[in-house]
Amino acid sequence: MSDRLKALADAGVSIWLDDLSRERIETGNLAAMVDQRSVVGVTTNPTIFAGAIADGERYDAQVRGLVADGADVARTIFELTTEDVRNACDILGQVAAATEHDGRVSIEVEPALARDTDGTIASARALWAAVDRPNALIKIPATAEGLPAITAAISEGISVNVTLIFSTDRYREVMEAYLLGLERARAAGKDVSEIRSVASFFVSRVDTEIDNRLEKIGSDDALALRGKAAVANARLAYAAFQEAFAGPRWESLAADGAHAQRPLWASTGVKNPDYPDTLYVTDLVVADTVNTMPEKTLDAFADHGEVSGDQVSGRGAQAQQVFDALAAVGVDLADVFTVLEDEGVDKFAASWDELTETVQQQLDRAAG
Template identity: 80%
Template sequence: MSDRLKTLADAGVSIWLDDLSRERIETGNLADLVRERSVVGVTTNPTIFAGAIADGERYDAQVRDLVAGGSGVDEVIFALTTDDVRNACDVLAPVAAAHPADGRVSIEVEPTLANDTEATIASAKALWAAVDRPNALIKIPATLEGLPAITAAIAAGISVNVTLIFSVERYRAVMDAYLSGLEQAQEAGVDLSTIQSVASFFVSRVDTEIDARLEKIGTDEALALRGKAAVANARLAYAAFEEVLGSARWQALAGTGANPQRPLWASTGVKNPAYPDTLYVTDLVVADTVNTMPEKTLLAFADHGDVTGDQVTGRAADAQAVFDQLAAAGIDLDDVFVVLETEGVDKFKASWTELVATVRTQMDKAKG
């Protein structure tokens, strides 16, 4: 057991791995990470699946069978990915039994549907039914069109990982969508205690975008703000989360067994080599949150990460001061978040295109 990761977990941070492959499942690597590295959840995306399917031969037999049965590329992708998520859910089932908020495995609705509410709802329901495990999470993007889809999925009793959140303003809308879904579920007689949700607030991409703008401005004041925006943004998001938890609306739902929608720090791999490689873990330690990490970040923290207490609670004023300084330096924060969401959706769609191309290649091989 990694002492550093255990200390992080003991501080109330749920450690999730941002990676999955059939090899991890079948070799016991995922189970080892749960046992030895304090991993209590998994997130996936199409790029992760594309890499897994392209490497090795563990998918070949299933691809051959599906091709022989006349399946098209979308059907093959659906079968391969839902099988992996179902099997990963089974690996993590003991974790979920002990701590129902964890032991979760996320699978994403088709990214090309990010701006189509009804198609996103249909995709979420199809994935939920196919995986057929109570500890699954269906990832729905926090686009304007995604918000009503989040509400509808929660209302149907589907546990949701809301992804692609960049701004606190959009995060507030996500929390409202979650509460609305719970209220509708309650009216429909759904047991609210069976519904779990996380809100994935993206971190490193905020620094990448804002740092580039600060460097373009080039003043001493601007350059001194590099590397501060992402953590400040996340701390402001947590303050918004605390505000909602203190509301009468939430308290009424909690009284009937509803679970809070925990903040999840996503995109926590550090992209700027000038920054500490555990920055977005160490500086965002706070109880009742999730940090989903690429394996590289997980291993870095296991080797040299530090936990020095709660780094988030009570720091909203300092975080707002950073944002005030960014605005004063000439950063258009509203534009930053529009650009990040637009690029985020485009990257999601590109990752789907990559997955489709990868699976088509495997299908062609299966056809001989």
């Protein structure tokens, strides 16, 4: 086991792998990463599944069976992806049994439903029933339409990974949706101790968008702020997390066994080669969080990442100074977060189209 990854885990950061494939499952690679690399969870998305299915022959037998059964592309995607997540949940079952929060595997509702509350709720129910594992998480986007779907899913006892969070304002709404869902679940007589949730706060995309704007502004003050926004944004989010999960309302739920909705740092692969390749891991070390990494980032941290204690707690005021400086040089932060959410929804929809095309090719080949 990498000493650096162990140090990260010992600091209270749960390491989740942002990748899944049937090859990882069947070759024992995923189990080895759990045993040897401190990985305690998995996140997925349509792009990950598209790559896995396009490159792997391990799906062929199931695809042939689905063709023989007359399955269309939508059903095929559903069957292939839920089987992978179900099997990954089984591999991580011991982690889930041994820890309070971890051992979780995420699967996403169809991205086309990002603006459809009722459709998202129906998709979440279907995925939860199909995976049929208590350590699954259903990914629901943090759009305005997704917020009531989050509450509905939680109220029914469905564990949720809320995705595509970019701003602290929206993050506060996500936490409110979660708390309201817990309260409704408790009122309905459900065991809230069985419900888990994480809130996926996207990191690198914030720097990419804001850095582009800073470079267009071009002043010395603006250029000096490059590479600072994403970490500051995440630190503000953590301060909001600490605020939301404290006080009488939360204490009442916690007394009945409820679990806090931990922040999950997503999109932690560094896009700018001028920045350290472990930036969004090293600078966001803090207890009670998850960092979901592509394997490239995990390997980089295992090789040369540094853990120098808590890098987040108590830094909210410093992070706010960064945001004040961004506004002062002319960055429209409200527009930044609107653009990022819209682009995030569009990118996930494009990923779904890619997955659909990939699976249709597999169906056509299997049909001869």
